[in-house]
Amino acid sequence: MAEQHRGHSQNPLPPQVIAPPRIRLPIRISKGKVIKVQAKMRHPSRTGLRMIAEHVFAKGEPAFYIKKMEVFFRDALVSTYEMSAALSDDPIVTFKLRASEEGPVRVVFTSSEDKAYEASTMLRFTEG
Numbered sequence: 001m002a003e004q005h006r007g008h009s010q011n012p013l014p015p016q017v018i019a020p021p022r023i024r025l026p027i028r029i030s031k032g033k034v035i036k037v038q039a040k041m042r043h044p045s046r047t048g049l050r051m052i053a054e055h056v057f058a059k060g061e062p063a064f065y066i067k068k069m070e071v072f073f074r075d076a077l078v079s080t081y082e083m084s085a086a087l088s089d090d091p092i093v094t095f096k097l098r099a100s101e102e103g104p105v106r107v108v109f110t111s112s113e114d115k116a117y118e119a120s121t122m123l124r125f126t127e128g
Contacts, residue, residue: 018043021109021119029099030127039107040092041066041117047085068110069093073123074103085112099123 019042026035043066050060063085071079079095097105106120 018117021107021117023105023107023119023121025105025121025123028127029123029125031099031101031125034096034098036094037071037097037105038092038094039069039071039109039119040090041109042090043109043111043117044089045085045087045091063112065112066091066109067112070108070110071095071097072104072106072108073097074101097123099125 021039021041024038024040026037029035045065046061046063047065048060048063049057052058065085065087066083068083069081070077071081078097081093081095083091102122102124104120105123106118108116108118110116
């Protein structure tokens with residue numbers, strides 16, 4: 001009968017959970033006003049380093065993080081954010097956008113492995 005080892009796994013890190021990004025717009029949006037938009041991405045961030053002793057690090061698994069976020073409004077690129085492995089897991093990024101017209105808001109996150117994850121939503125005016 002095979003012996004079971006508890007507490008010792010071959011892969012000590014939990015599985016990396018990645019989910020599609022989401023965009024949150026304010027409830028009240030007036031034409032011409034600056035609004036705060038939130039983009040959320042469920043994605044782990046790993047530096048690629050591992051601790052081998054107190055205050056001593058060595059290369060471990062490959063770095064894995066979100067390296068860029070691009071914001072498009074009405075198909076025009078309006079912002080680009082360059083990020084690093086120092087970004088927290090599951091980041092929420094808040095940015096400002098002038099609601100000059102109604103139209104789609106699209107966010108594209110790009111990982112260190114060059115995989116793109118995107119979300120979009122329609123910006124519609126709710127107040128005159």
